[in-house]
Amino acid sequence: xxxxxxxxxxxxxxxxxxxxxxxxxxxxxxxxxxxxxxxxxxxxxxxxxxxxxxxxxxxxxxxxxxxxxxxx
Amino acid sequence: xxxxxxxxxxxxxxxxxxxxxxxxxxxxxxxxxxxxxxxxxxxxxxxxxxxxxxxxxx
Numbered sequence: 688x689x690x691x692x693x694x695x696x697x698x699x700x701x702x703x704x705x706x707x708x709x710x711x712x713x714x715x716x717x718x719x720x721x722x723x724x725x726x727x728x729x730x731x732x733x734x735x736x737x738x739x740x741x742x743x744x745x746x747x748x749x750x751x752x753x754x755x756x757x758x759x
Numbered sequence: 760x761x762x763x764x765x766x767x768x769x770x771x772x773x774x775x776x777x778x779x780x781x782x783x784x785x786x787x788x789x790x791x792x793x794x795x796x797x798x799x800x801x802x803x804x805x806x807x808x809x810x811x812x813x814x815x816x817x
Contacts, residue, residue, distance in 0.1 A: 706785075706804055719790050719797065722809075733764045733814030742775050742816070746782065746806055753805035 693717035698725075761789060764814030765796040772808055772816070776800050 693701055693714060698721055705714040731741040761769070769787070776782045786799040795817070796810040809817040 702804075719792070723790075723793060727809070727817040730808075730816045732816065733768050738768075738771060738816075739775065742772055742808075743779065745808075746775060746780055749806045750801065753801070753803055 761796050761810075762812045762814075765810045765812060768810045768814055768816055769796060769798065772798060772810075776806070782806065 691704075691711070691714065693704075694717075696704060701714065701718050701721060705711060705718050708714055730745050731738045735741065773784060776784060782801050784798065784800045785804055786797070788797055789795070790797050790809070793809075794812050798808045798810075800806040800808075811817065
């Protein structure tokens with residue numbers, strides 16, 4: 688049994704925690720559960736002719752969001 | 760096991776991440792509750808994608 692209270696952590700804290708505790712599967716499952724609570728937009732679909740450009744744009748956007756979060 | 764649609768998306772996402780953008784991939788797995796394929800990537804582990812069984816990328 689784990690004594691870690693995952694619900695007390697923020698989304699980012701929980702992500703940081705499971706990344707640094709890779710053997711703690713319960714932490715990762717708690718993170719996935721947290722992700723499922725969030726509605727996320729569809730970026731693209733498998734047969735979209737613009738699949739590649741949309742994936743590249745999303746990668747750039749996620750990197751930029753991380754960097755702006757760190758800067759602030 | 761992932762679906763053919765998920766595998767096709769995973770290849771193309773992986774190609775862009777590793778070959779075009781030079782980003783590492785840290786974790787690939789299926790979320791047992793949703794059956795979505797989950798991928799965690801990035802130099803700072805800051806990039807995530809999910810692919811639904813019918814090939815929608817979230």
